[in-house]
Amino acid sequence: MVNEYVYCPRLAYLEWVQGEWDDSAHTVEGRFAHRRVDEETRTRLPAGDEAREAEELEVRSVLLSSESLGVIARIDLVELKGGEAVPVDYKRGSVPDNEHQAWDPERVQVCLQGLILRENGYPCDHGMLYYARSRKRVEIPFDAELEAMARDAVKGLRTLAGSGRLPPPLVDSPKCVHCSLVGICLPDETNRLTHPNIDVGTRRLVPERDERLPLYVQEQGARVSKKGGRLIVSKNGETAVESRLIDVSHVALFGNVQITTQAVRELCWREIPVTYFSYGGWFYGMTRGLAHKNIEVRIAQHRMIEEGDERVLAIARSIVSGKIQNQRTLLRRNMAEKDKRLLVRLALSMRQARHAPDSSTLLGIEGMAARLYYSGFPRLFRGAGEWAGAVFAEGGRNRRPPRDEVNAVLSLLYAVLTKECTVRAQAVGFEIYRGFYHAPKYGRPALALDLCEEFRPILADSTCLTLFNQGELTKGDFINRAKGVALTSSGRKTVLAAWERRLGQSVTHPVFGYTIGYRRIVELQARLLRAVVLGEIPAYQPFTTR
Numbered sequence: 001m002v003n004e005y006v007y008c009p010r011l012a013y014l015e016w017v018q019g020e021w022d023d024s025a026h027t028v029e030g031r032f033a034h035r036r037v038d039e040e041t042r043t044r045l046p047a048g049d050e051a052r053e054a055e056e057l058e059v060r061s062v063l064l065s066s067e068s069l070g071v072i073a074r075i076d077l078v079e080l081k082g083g084e085a086v087p088v089d090y091k092r093g094s095v096p097d098n099e100h101q102a103w104d105p106e107r108v109q110v111c112l113q114g115l116i117l118r119e120n121g122y123p124c125d126h127g128m129l130y131y132a133r134s135r136k137r138v139e140i141p142f143d144a145e146l147e148a149m150a151r152d153a154v155k156g157l158r159t160l161a162g163s164g165r166l167p168p169p170l171v172d173s174p175k176c177v178h179c180s181l182v183g184i185c186l187p188d189e190t191n192r193l194t195h196p197n198i199d200v201g202t203r204r205l206v207p208e209r210d211e212r213l214p215l216y217v218q219e220q221g222a223r224v225s226k227k228g229g230r231l232i233v234s235k236n237g238e239t240a241v242e243s244r245l246i247d248v249s250h251v252a253l254f255g256n257v258q259i260t261t262q263a264v265r266e267l268c269w270r271e272i273p274v275t276y277f278s279y280g281g282w283f284y285g286m287t288r289g290l291a292h293k294n295i296e297v298r299i300a301q302h303r304m305i306e307e308g309d310e311r312v313l314a315i316a317r318s319i320v321s322g323k324i325q326n327q328r329t330l331l332r333r334n335m336a337e338k339d340k341r342l343l344v345r346l347a348l349s350m351r352q353a354r355h356a357p358d359s360s361t362l363l364g365i366e367g368m369a370a371r372l373y374y375s376g377f378p379r380l381f382r383g384a385g386e387w388a389g390a391v392f393a394e395g396g397r398n399r400r401p402p403r404d405e406v407n408a409v410l411s412l413l414y415a416v417l418t419k420e421c422t423v424r425a426q427a428v429g430f431e432i433y434r435g436f437y438h439a440p441k442y443g444r445p446a447l448a449l450d451l452c453e454e455f456r457p458i459l460a461d462s463t464c465l466t467l468f469n470q471g472e473l474t475k476g477d478f479i480n481r482a483k484g485v486a487l488t489s490s491g492r493k494t495v496l497a498a499w500e501r502r503l504g505q506s507v508t509h510p511v512f513g514y515t516i517g518y519r520r521i522v523e524l525q526a527r528l529l530r531a532v533v534l535g536e537i538p539a540y541q542p543f544t545t546r
Helices: 001-005 007-015 024-034 104-119 142-162 174-178 187-194 261-268 295-306 310-334 340-354 361-381 406-429 444-452 455-469 490-505 517-534
Strands: 059-065 071-081 084-091 126-131 134-141 214-216 223-227 231-237 239-244 248-254 274-277 284-287 478-481 484-487 506-508 516-517
Touching: 001 007, 001 104, 001 142, 007 142, 024 084, 084 104, 104 126, 104 134, 104 142, 104 516, 134 455, 134 506, 142 361, 174 248, 214 261, 214 274, 214 361, 223 261, 248 406, 261 284, 274 406, 284 406, 295 310, 295 406, 295 517, 310 340, 310 361, 310 444, 310 455, 310 517, 361 455, 406 444, 406 455, 406 484, 406 490, 406 517, 444 455, 444 517, 455 490, 455 517, 506 517, 516 517
Parallel strands: 084 126, 214 248, 248 274
Antiparallel strands: 059 071, 071 084, 126 134, 223 231, 231 239, 274 284, 478 484, 506 516
């Protein structure tokens, strides 16, 4: 952590105080470079007074601490030569082309290891950095200047952690490009929203798409188990699907699907959530590992809501106005004949939402806008082929149970959208049952529903339109039950496939200007909301399309 502090104080705070972590190609490569030295040897490191008499000796993965410095280190390799101890720290990259042939964070880290060895009775006046890519060692002498730098870094990190304030991000720094936490830190995005009047460039520092995908299991009587690094979906003893765990973002189970304890334990350890739905698609809840370590987010979230912070109403206004704007955009894009009066009224509702004096008024504005929106929604269906005529029942949106095919599809899509936002909100560290717009209610993930609002039109509703207008669903994909309509197993499979395609589509971000997939955008919005709660950026901006 001291190494990280010297590299970037914000990175050290995110990892050490807030408990954030994410892998990158560099961290995986680093673990590979450490694969031998991370294994403890059976050879005992002799005590300091015995070391002077010991022969040349190498001991891997040595855990030592310093009471005076208040630090602990696991030293990759300790070499004893002539009674002197030499710490060797392994690095994945190449030898830097600078004065010391080493970067300051690495020099400070190995120097601290040397100071710890000294306190434990081992003579130590230099250390070694081994660069795996260059296959070369660089000697680091422990002079007075480096020792002072190391001690100051320890004090600086401890002061930073005690301050309770996340440091600002670096500005246009090349360090960010290779940082594994860049998708959590969001340096360029935070700077752009914090200083809107300054021309701060926004680099797309994270992959356009998340290559990991959900595993949906809806075959009744199926069983999910683990074998090595794979999840096995079987029925009646026969394997139906195998999926590598590294390719799975979360597991969604529909109805009577079993999952073994071993699989749940492995998924919890890997922080891969398991979500549960009824056979008909009602989202019940989820299982994941321990709660996110970032308690600061939950403390700030509860404090804002309890104290009636003005920012709570501001966030709610942004959520509702963003939803209405996206509803208006969907109607404008897909209406064969534009209803200008309807579009004008929705634009007025959007402006009213931005200036609502309280939450009750805002709720009324959203309700009026929803009625306007659903009054125009039936005109977006082309009614071709099997769907000639009305497919959206009069009265607009209905549920429990849905009374027509469109509402049956919307109910499933809203359920999987809620699941997606719940997963993202928990991954960021939020308490999902306390929202800024939705009131708390038993079993309702209010914060996740807050995140859902702006995405309902552009993700769920647009997917529904595509399914019917392109004829991907047939009459045989639905079943009538009394006054309700439900999807069959094949119908749900078609809807879920279309939903995943939509989440995988890329779009140019209206604020940051880079191209990114919708699944990434949902996560990005959750992290921007967290930045507002922590006071890093002044206001929440919903994601809206033109």
